[in-house]
Amino acid sequence: MSFSHYGKLCTEVYDLTKEVGQSFSGDIEFYQGKLKGCKGRILEAMVGSGRVIIPLLESGLKVDGVDDAPDMLASCRHRLEERGLQTKIYESNLQNLDLPHQYEAIIIPGGSFLLIDDRGESIQALRKIHDHLEKGGRLIMDVFLPDAQFETGKVNTSVFPLPGGDIITMESKLIEADFFHQRKVTHLKYEKWRNGSLIETELQRFALRWYGVEELKLILKEIGFSKINICADFQEDKEPTRSNEKIVCIAVK
Numbered sequence: 001m002s003f004s005h006y007g008k009l010c011t012e013v014y015d016l017t018k019e020v021g022q023s024f025s026g027d028i029e030f031y032q033g034k035l036k037g038c039k040g041r042i043l044e045a046m047v048g049s050g051r052v053i054i055p056l057l058e059s060g061l062k063v064d065g066v067d068d069a070p071d072m073l074a075s076c077r078h079r080l081e082e083r084g085l086q087t088k089i090y091e092s093n094l095q096n097l098d099l100p101h102q103y104e105a106i107i108i109p110g111g112s113f114l115l116i117d118d119r120g121e122s123i124q125a126l127r128k129i130h131d132h133l134e135k136g137g138r139l140i141m142d143v144f145l146p147d148a149q150f151e152t153g154k155v156n157t158s159v160f161p162l163p164g165g166d167i168i169t170m171e172s173k174l175i176e177a178d179f180f181h182q183r184k185v186t187h188l189k190y191e192k193w194r195n196g197s198l199i200e201t202e203l204q205r206f207a208l209r210w211y212g213v214e215e216l217k218l219i220l221k222e223i224g225f226s227k228i229n230i231c232a233d234f235q236e237d238k239e240p241t242r243s244n245e246k247i248v249c250i251a252v253k
Helices: 008-017 027-035 053-058 070-082 119-131 213-223
Strands: 042-045 063-067 089-091 103-108 133-143 155-161 167-178 183-194 197-209 226-232 247-252
Touching: 008 070, 008 155, 008 167, 008 183, 008 197, 027 053, 027 103, 027 133, 042 053, 053 063, 053 070, 063 070, 070 089, 119 133, 119 213, 213 226, 213 247
Parallel strands: 042 063, 042 103, 063 089, 103 133
Antiparallel strands: 133 247, 155 167, 167 183, 183 197, 226 247
């Protein structure tokens, strides 16, 4: 069985654990506050299944979404339809982004930027984002550092009861932890169970690449961003000082 890319079972778990409007450490409130004055278009990159874009739309903002995972996008579109919301939802990865609009702001919540695990592709993605911003437009994104302790080969299992009575189990196994290249790779195995019988299985390669604060500033500056501000835990007056803090970046084109 080959690896899936944020497939059907992954999306079911994602929807269960990341509900529409569910705020993590105040992230949705932060993005709403930073975008409040926007009159033009906003793009949520790596939009997933709609946790963030839907409350932004409901607050009156004009927000498009883009992602490269078809199952996630299908869930996002379904959630939009349930609420009578309409917007543009595009299927694309960020390193090949080619949309018909430029944006007043582009956001990447939830640490999703780290899911581009190839360094060259992640830099290309930032270049494409820069191209899709209006002059004076802002990139707003949050990232994080991984846990300090890595146990390669260790297996962890989580259980997710679904509303209809089925159960999804998720087995995670850390395959690679490379501090030198700032990346780790985990294999995830999802299994869906009904009345004690296995009915679906899905394998996923889950990779993360992380960045230091000064490294991220240098990359953004080299691409052409200016006025790069970094804060911690969605508090503008708080500088990052600990490895367990969310690192929030605001960069102006």
